[in-house]
Amino acid sequence: MPANNPGIEDLTTPALLLDEAKMMRNIERLEAHARSLGVALRPHLKTAKSVEIALRLGGGVSAPITVSTLAEAEVFHDAGFTDILYAVGIAPQKLARVQALRAKGCDLVVILDSPEQASAVAKAGVPALIEIDSDGHRGGRLADDPALIEIGKILGAKGVLRGVMTHAGESYTVRGAAAHAEFAELERSSAVKAADALRAAGLPCPIVSVGSTPTAHAARDLTGVTELRAGVYMVFDLVMAGLEVCTLDDLALSVLTTVIGHQPAKGWVMIDAGWMAMSRDRGTQTMDVDQGYGVVCDVEGRVLRDLIVRSANQEHGIIALRSGAKGPLPDLPVGTQLRILPNHACATAAQYDRYHVLSAAGGPLKTWHRFGGW
Amino acid sequence: MPANNPGIEDLTTPALLLDEAKMMRNIERLEAHARSLGVALRPHLKTAKSVEIALRLGGGVSAPITVSTLAEAEVFHDAGFTDILYAVGIAPQKLARVQALRAKGCDLVVILDSPEQASAVAKAGVPALIEIDSDGHRGGRLADDPALIEIGKILGAKGVLRGVMTHAGESYTVRGAAAHAEFAELERSSAVKAADALRAAGLPCPIVSVGSTPTAHAARDLTGVTELRAGVYMVFDLVMAGLEVCTLDDLALSVLTTVIGHQPAKGWVMIDAGWMAMSRDRGTQTMDVDQGYGVVCDVEGRVLRDLIVRSANQEHGIIALRSGAKGPLPDLPVGTQLRILPNHACATAAQYDRYHVLSAAGGPLKTWHRFGGW
Numbered sequence: 001m002p003a004n005n006p007g008i009e010d011l012t013t014p015a016l017l018l019d020e021a022k023m024m025r026n027i028e029r030l031e032a033h034a035r036s037l038g039v040a041l042r043p044h045l046k047t048a049k050s051v052e053i054a055l056r057l058g059g060g061v062s063a064p065i066t067v068s069t070l071a072e073a074e075v076f077h078d079a080g081f082t083d084i085l086y087a088v089g090i091a092p093q094k095l096a097r098v099q100a101l102r103a104k105g106c107d108l109v110v111i112l113d114s115p116e117q118a119s120a121v122a123k124a125g126v127p128a129l130i131e132i133d134s135d136g137h138r139g140g141r142l143a144d145d146p147a148l149i150e151i152g153k154i155l156g157a158k159g160v161l162r163g164v165m166t167h168a169g170e171s172y173t174v175r176g177a178a179a180h181a182e183f184a185e186l187e188r189s190s191a192v193k194a195a196d197a198l199r200a201a202g203l204p205c206p207i208v209s210v211g212s213t214p215t216a217h218a219a220r221d222l223t224g225v226t227e228l229r230a231g232v233y234m235v236f237d238l239v240m241a242g243l244e245v246c247t248l249d250d251l252a253l254s255v256l257t258t259v260i261g262h263q264p265a266k267g268w269v270m271i272d273a274g275w276m277a278m279s280r281d282r283g284t285q286t287m288d289v290d291q292g293y294g295v296v297c298d299v300e301g302r303v304l305r306d307l308i309v310r311s312a313n314q315e316h317g318i319i320a321l322r323s324g325a326k327g328p329l330p331d332l333p334v335g336t337q338l339r340i341l342p343n344h345a346c347a348t349a350a351q352y353d354r355y356h357v358l359s360a361a362g363g364p365l366k367t368w369h370r371f372g373g374w
Numbered sequence: 375m376p377a378n379n380p381g382i383e384d385l386t387t388p389a390l391l392l393d394e395a396k397m398m399r400n401i402e403r404l405e406a407h408a409r410s411l412g413v414a415l416r417p418h419l420k421t422a423k424s425v426e427i428a429l430r431l432g433g434g435v436s437a438p439i440t441v442s443t444l445a446e447a448e449v450f451h452d453a454g455f456t457d458i459l460y461a462v463g464i465a466p467q468k469l470a471r472v473q474a475l476r477a478k479g480c481d482l483v484v485i486l487d488s489p490e491q492a493s494a495v496a497k498a499g500v501p502a503l504i505e506i507d508s509d510g511h512r513g514g515r516l517a518d519d520p521a522l523i524e525i526g527k528i529l530g531a532k533g534v535l536r537g538v539m540t541h542a543g544e545s546y547t548v549r550g551a552a553a554h555a556e557f558a559e560l561e562r563s564s565a566v567k568a569a570d571a572l573r574a575a576g577l578p579c580p581i582v583s584v585g586s587t588p589t590a591h592a593a594r595d596l597t598g599v600t601e602l603r604a605g606v607y608m609v610f611d612l613v614m615a616g617l618e619v620c621t622l623d624d625l626a627l628s629v630l631t632t633v634i635g636h637q638p639a640k641g642w643v644m645i646d647a648g649w650m651a652m653s654r655d656r657g658t659q660t661m662d663v664d665q666g667y668g669v670v671c672d673v674e675g676r677v678l679r680d681l682i683v684r685s686a687n688q689e690h691g692i693i694a695l696r697s698g699a700k701g702p703l704p705d706l707p708v709g710t711q712l713r714i715l716p717n718h719a720c721a722t723a724a725q726y727d728r729y730h731v732l733s734a735a736g737g738p739l740k741t742w743h744r745f746g747g748w
Binding site: 169373 | 465468635650687690
């Protein structure tokens, strides 16, 4: 990154910065890993929510993508994407919107885990994956649940059974590649077992979809799997660094903020990035290193040792040395610009309607729109 | 509220609902209290961020208001408001935007607590209040800090000293009106002491501004104070109910959601309101009653006993009985609409760009725009 990127000093703070070079490095890392495993990558765009970012993924608009809302499906289809998985259990009331997108040429696929949903989906003629519970984290059926075959038959009778999918959300509770590889194998073995059970019942199961950011990076063998999903890997965050999926240097998102005051007797520096700017996410609270509301960097992105955002109100953040650190507190006069690395990129980015992009090619900042809503 | 308000069943979930009758009752409650104390009310619009709500406050566009961002100041000034306090310590870089608004006829006043800020503000000719630290919560100067007079003289020399302000954010850490009244007296006595010190130094101090939602409701005597600030009182939330500032029946905001799955063996009901819909705020986590990510109500707003959102992912919430509750879990089939009362109205509302309003007059839902950003 250039030492004085033109434009940063002119931004209204707080503002969301995206380091394009780091993002591209992260994207290429997982694409190379997926290629080496022989599976397709179906990036999850719930973190990015940006057409500009989606177009920088390996495959362009013909690539498969994953979304977390129908609003995302609509925006990305408008941008040209046609192979889209909506990876949140379908509510029957949402099928009309799914059908409308499909009628426009979008191959939008939904997920479900109950006969009731399967009946509604089959009646609507919408293709679906059956969600498999590989780790007890959230929704889905166990691979040996007899209901799996019942659901498969309801979908199969109308030709809308596309396969199975699973997500090991519990992989976020363990640290290091070896531990994540165990969850990756749990995803793989559960999904493949479910696919085999469906096939043994005479049902088709062309798609076997697995993934989370920790397991996607740690997987060593994905035999039987057809595609890998992950989302936050494009930009990473402090939670992912805490899990050792990446290092602090890989974090592509930061919040630009300005110093607005001090309480010297307490060792506090007040900034204009509160929880509205960082989100209320405290994902590192129960990790080995609690990063408060974020790690403090100088305006060029260099980490200021042991300095974190210790607490936050709506539009105020309080920076202090982390508990046990010796200091001294650096001199940060009112008006100093700083950058804060976020706990959870999905939550922090959701507080903004645009990325201010530090271009990989250098030169002035670019502005990329991002969207929210449902 | 009508039993079957037309329109709710047609909303895409998650969606933010606002009960207008409850909001008007809350607004009138604090306005009556301020009148009884003989002080002006300067509502804080950081929670509402809606012109429609601002216009339903007592005084119309001639009333004083408080904002937390310059974007709020700009929107509310465009709507006709002219007496605006920007209640976050000013960064010198933001003064050009403040001056632009003032040049358009907006009497926008800023706050500060350092000689450096005072010099920049005086040079820009922008009026300011000096922030007083009444409870050690955040920014501000102690009422007996000699720097107060130094700052006052810098502002006074250019005729831009408007007065003092304080906010007892620590009032959120105690429960009940008696405890909140002690913080209200701390706000009053600190602000009045600072005003007296400035006046004794020959400086003007026409405005003495205090407030937080708990202290504003509990204050019994505001002698020497000229105005009272509060924000979340318009809609309240579970944190305010936990502090006994209101009851659950006063909560005017809720999130409409739809059931999307079950894990019966675990007693889980999955909904499409995750942290994106509720925010990551866990403000009740350390209170006497931890409400998880929110209290579950039926679609008409009746609390379902002992049912809370126990955990949340981005677009998934998991409803379960609160710890220790006996059950049974009510029957909530896929497709059932529910309403969730939020921990923290400011954070939850920030996730949406509109309110779906249950009209006080009955009839169909209204849609009120809300905005974010800086």
